[in-house]
Amino acid sequence: MEEELKKTPLYDLHVSLGAQMIPFGGWTMPARYRDILEEHRAVRDRAGLFDVSHMGEIMVRGISAEGLVQGLLTNDISGLEDGQAIYSPMCAGDGGILDDLLVYRLGQGRYMLVVNAANTGRDLAWIRERAGAGKGVEVEDVSDETVLLALQGPRAVEVIRPLVRFDPGKIDFYRFVWGLVAGARCIVSRTGYTGEDGFEIYTAAGDGERVWQALMESGKNHGLLPAGLGARDTLRFEASLPLYGHELNEGTTPLEAGLGRFVRLDKGSFTGREALEEQRRRGLSRRLVGLSMTDRGVPRAGYPVLLGGKPAGTVTSGGYAPTLKAYLAMAYVPSAVKPGDRVEVLIRGKKCRAEVVPLPFYKRRKEA
Amino acid sequence: MIPDGLLYSTNHEWLKVNGKTGRMGITHYAQEALGSVVYIELPEAGSRVTAGESLGVVESVKAASDYYAPVSGKVSAVNGELPDSPGLINEDPYGRGWIAEIDLEDPAELDGLLSAQGYREMLQKEGK
Numbered sequence: 339m340e341e342e343l344k345k346t347p348l349y350d351l352h353v354s355l356g357a358q359m360i361p362f363g364g365w366t367m368p369a370r371y372r373d374i375l376e377e378h379r380a381v382r383d384r385a386g387l388f389d390v391s392h393m394g395e396i397m398v399r400g401i402s403a404e405g406l407v408q409g410l411l412t413n414d415i416s417g418l419e420d421g422q423a424i425y426s427p428m429c430a431g432d433g434g435i436l437d438d439l440l441v442y443r444l445g446q447g448r449y450m451l452v453v454n455a456a457n458t459g460r461d462l463a464w465i466r467e468r469a470g471a472g473k474g475v476e477v478e479d480v481s482d483e484t485v486l487l488a489l490q491g492p493r494a495v496e497v498i499r500p501l502v503r504f505d506p507g508k509i510d511f512y513r514f515v516w517g518l519v520a521g522a523r524c525i526v527s528r529t530g531y532t533g534e535d536g537f538e539i540y541t542a543a544g545d546g547e548r549v550w551q552a553l554m555e556s557g558k559n560h561g562l563l564p565a566g567l568g569a570r571d572t573l574r575f576e577a578s579l580p581l582y583g584h585e586l587n588e589g590t591t592p593l594e595a596g597l598g599r600f601v602r603l604d605k606g607s608f609t610g611r612e613a614l615e616e617q618r619r620r621g622l623s624r625r626l627v628g629l630s631m632t633d634r635g636v637p638r639a640g641y642p643v644l645l646g647g648k649p650a651g652t653v654t655s656g657g658y659a660p661t662l663k664a665y666l667a668m669a670y671v672p673s674a675v676k677p678g679d680r681v682e683v684l685i686r687g688k689k690c691r692a693e694v695v696p697l698p699f700y701k702r703r704k705e706a
Numbered sequence: 707m708i709p710d711g712l713l714y715s716t717n718h719e720w721l722k723v724n725g726k727t728g729r730m731g732i733t734h735y736a737q738e739a740l741g742s743v744v745y746i747e748l749p750e751a752g753s754r755v756t757a758g759e760s761l762g763v764v765e766s767v768k769a770a771s772d773y774y775a776p777v778s779g780k781v782s783a784v785n786g787e788l789p790d791s792p793g794l795i796n797e798d799p800y801g802r803g804w805i806a807e808i809d810l811e812d813p814a815e816l817d818g819l820l821s822a823q824g825y826r827e828m829l830q831k832e833g834k
Contacts, residue, residue, distance in 0.1 A: 369768075370741060373741060373742055374741055374742055374767045374768070375742040375767065568741070568767060568768055572767060634745070634789065635745070636744065636745045636765045636770065638770065657744070657767065657768075658744035658745065658765075658767060660767075665745070686763065686770075
């Protein structure tokens with residue numbers, strides 16, 4: 339039986355803006371309002387506003403919260419301060435990636451885990467199982483009560499500035515503050531998934547529309563556009579940020595995915611540690627690389643990568659990169675393959691030449 | 707956005723007949739449904755195509771879709787501007803975004819295509 343798709347609290351607003359709605363991770367979400375390329379360019383050059391309330395928010399509280407989270411994740415959260423966030427994979431015992439997420443330290447013994455929509459249920463069960471009962475930690479899914487908006491782009495600071503009493507430019511990357519945005523209590527976090535500067539703004543479901551409207555109004559002077567998951571995907575792809583279900587899955591380890599810097603084998607015990615230690619010791623058999631097409635053709639997820647004419651890997655994400663004006667792909671290939679090497683991608687039965695290139699494809703220029 | 711004087715296929719291609727040749731492309735509705743076109747695979751000039759069969763592939767940001775030959779015949783010309791400027795299909799689907807010209811093999815096939823009015827009604831019926 340097909341489960342009914344969930345709607346974010348902003349669903350009616352998206353429909354009234356003419357969004358094309360698509361199913362994603364169990365939700366019906368805006369794919370685009372008008373044009374993906376236009377929305378993509380708005381975020382790179384000015385600003386875009388995304389409703390990403392499909393993301394899951396899981397609260398972990400209690401005297402054992404830090405120990406629990408530390409044992410679940412490959413990254414080290416022990417040095418996190420209140421008001422700081424960190425990215426981490428979460429692995430199974432065999433080192434396979436269960437999810438990738440952000441951890442917010444809200445206070446001592448209070449963490450918010452922001453997880454992928456499609457994985458929320460499984461993550462919750464996994465975390466609860468490890469928390470056990472009555473062990474000084476409480477795990478709560480607050481996804482349905484939470485609206486998450488992503489304001490992204492070089493003008494993001496100026497768009498939000500008139501709506502807040504703090505200086506949004508003073509929030510460092512991967513830091514957040516609690517504050518009022520247009521009168522609504524929010525977490526304003528200097529994070530994102532587009533490769534641009536910007537904020538992710540968490541608020542109560544009932545306040546979501548007010549915050550969205552205020553940002554849209556303030557953004558009028560800055561060329562802000564509402565942006566859908568289509569542009570979110572092309573933006574994160576150019577910035578080579580991995581997407582669960584594409585670059586990441588249970589059959590892939592963070593080391594293979596190029597996420598080694600988020601795996602802290604020195605931090606003490608965590609789930610998957612032995613397997614990852616073993617893999618690091620023995621070396622990788624495959625890893626994620628970038629490909630740039632030299633023949634004409636659009637590489638797509640699932641297409642085979644050929645080495646010397648023989649299948650040797652698979653494209654995980656691919657397509658046209660609007661900012662770079664190139665046809666690019668991320669793909670798993672044998673780890674001996676290096677930037678500058680020539681491979682082929684099998685596109686509808688046709689072998690199309692490509693060059694291995696370093697990741698990320700796109701990196702924003704930072705102001706001095 | 708459905709010009710009179712053209713013929714239409716149920717697959718959302720248009721055909722403009724000029725004597726024994728037909729110029730084809732995809733309709734405004736089709737380009738809008740696809741979104742920004744970023745790549746097109748054109749048929750080979752000189753190849754023979756059959757009505758209803760895939761003529762090539764048009765790729766938007768999100769997906770690849772086939773487009774089909776509205777009539778049978780020999781491909782006599784392709785739009786050489788498209789490989790470098792596939793966005794013409796979005797900007798001007800009935801003009802500079804044309805895809806190919808086909809020498810008609812069997813003019814009777816034209817009776818199987820829709821008029822502008824017929825295509826309009828089909829879209830309405832499908833709630834589009």
